[in-house]
Amino acid sequence: MRHTAFRRLLVAGLAVAAALVAPATAHAEAPANDDFDTATAVTALPFRATQDFGEGTTSADDPKSCYSWIATSAWYDYTASADGFVRALPSGAGQLPFIAVYTGERGALTQVPGACAEWNTGPSVTFPVTAGQTYHIMVFKPYSGAGQVATLDLSSVPRESNDDFAAAAVATLPGTFSGDLSRSTSEPGEVTASCDPEADHSVWYRYTPDRTRSISVERRSTSVAVYWGASRAGLSEVECASSLDSYKRVVFRATAGEQYWIRVATDADGASPYEIRLTTAPALTPNVYLYSDPKSVFDDIPMSPNAGDRLGRPLVSGELKFGDGTSVALTSNAQLTHRYAADGDYRLEISATTDDGRSGTGTQVVHVETHDVTLTGLSLPAQARAGQTKPVKVSVVNNRYAETVTVSLRRKGESGYFEEVGALTQYVPVGGRVEFPFAYSYTAADAAAGQAEFEIVANLNDRYDGDSHPVDNRLTGVTTGRGQAARRAG
Incomplete structure (x- = not known):
């Protein structure tokens, strides 16, 4: 059973806690129905009995199939006079x-399937009975x-x-419908759901769309x-959604005039009051989630298409037009990438269909703007002596947007890292x-090292x-000793 193990752990924990804090109490004489063999006979329904259920004891062979911890028990026997359902409801x-x-x-003893007090719905149980069968409560x-x-x-309740x-x-449509699955059965040969065969x-509903x-x-x-x-x-x-998959919304395409049947079901352990609501499924608002920002012609822009469904059904087909004359077919909401050849505003157009047949379209704009300058020349002196100050020149080229650029001159120190020795904006x-x-004024350390390396x-x-393209924003070069040419690397 799906919930039985959890129930046992929960009640066992509650029982241990209660035993630790409850004061010691002297027991009065145990009630007459304290033992299975002296169960109170229920001869007719409805039936009512009031007693102190904390005054009893428990027998070594009291069944533990419902809960693992039992301190006191009282027994009632009922032989059904007809097929039907009985509800056992404690109050007080x-x-x-x-x-x-x-x-x-x-x-x-064999527990009647599902006939165990639900910890999350209250201590009552409703169970099916067969004429002539005796039930031990x-x-x-x-x-x-x-x-x-x-x-x-104890009372009879209708099916x-x-x-x-x-x-x-x-x-x-729209409509809200409710009932109690503990007062339902499964017919011989009844179809079972593929997602939840147990x-x-x-119960059944029929719907014919207009x-x-x-x-x-x-x-x-x-x-x-x-x-x-x-x-x-x-x-x-x-369509089918299991009771274990609470996040899945049941959505189906209903054709006018056709007959549809809706089966609401659960297993014996989960049988309890239920409610379903039928509404028109919302329209899709397909969209594309764009990750990188800003976006340039150097970027493979990540894009995640989405059906835009408030019910969370997946995208299964569609098309994404990038706005530059190219497009891609969609079969899922898997991430894809696209690179634009030029700056501009591009109109993305997405069409999407979910697995239940709903379709929709959406548009949005992606802005591409590339900012890129390039270092094109580095001039270093071929040689220098300690104490000499010599020019170092660098050229910056810009073919896109007007920019304010800071160029930093750095020299590699004894630590092996480049340290800034000048900057111009x-x-x-x-x-x-x-x-x-x-x-740059060359130092004794440069002379001792035999060279000065710059970045x-x-x-x-x-x-x-x-x-947007920093790979061309860095140059290196070396000034060496007298008679040796300066080396330059990009």
Whole structure:
């Protein structure tokens, strides 16, 4: 069972905590139905009994299939006079007892599937009964102590009116529908959902659209499967979402005049009140998420297409036009890249279809603007002696946008790192070539080393993102001893 292990751990923990803090209490005489063999006979429904469920004891062979910790137990036996459903409901002040229902004989009891108090929905249970079958109802508490008075009510409850396929309730749009899956069954030979074949407590709805549209089915903690077909024998599954996949919204394309069947179901452990809501599925607003900013002609721009579906259904087909005469077919929302050849504003056009058949289109603009200057020349003296000051010249070329450029002159120190020894800032117009003149005084350390190694670096001012193509913004060169030429590297 899906939730049984968690329930046992939870209640065991609560019971241990309660035992640690509860004061010691002397027990009065145990109630008459304290033991399985002295169970109170329930001869007719409705039935009501009030007693102190904290005054009992527990037997070594009390079943543990519902919860692992039992401090007190009381027993009731009910032999069903007809097929149907019975609800066992405790009420009272304070901590209410829990309930589990069994069939069989002492020492060989079998829990009725799902007939165990739900920790998250309250201590009551609703369980199916068969005429002539005896049901053993154990009312128990995880800790003992006098003063834990509660009332147990047993009553017959009706089966859900749309329990059978032939009695499917009519669904309207928009519409909200509710019921209780603990009061439902599964018919012999009933179709099961591909996404949740163990869901065997089911109810049915039928829907015939007056016009073609996409339908959304909102649900919680239940499986929902949608079928198409004119009869039970010819059903074809259209869509399915498991109770375990709470994030998946059921969406299907409904054609005008066709008959659709909606099966709401769960397994015995999860059988409880449910609610579903039918609405028209929202329109798609496809879009593209652009990662890099700003964008230049040197960038392979990452793009993530998205169906723009509020229900979260995936994109399965479509097209993305980049606005420069090129496009790509879409089969998913997987990330792709695109590089533009020139600056400008490009209109992205995206069409997308989700797996439930909805389609939509969207547009947006991507702005491409490239800022790039280039270092084109570095002039160093061929030789120099300590104490000499000689010119160092560098040229900056700009073919795109007017820029304010700072050029830094750096010399490699004894540490092996370049250290700035000068910087110049100048305006470089579009289409211009500007010289940046430096002067450097050579030192005794340069003479001792036999050379001075320099690095020239250009940076754009007032741009947080810097140069779009920084690979051409750095030059290096070396001034060596007398009679040796200066070496230059880019």
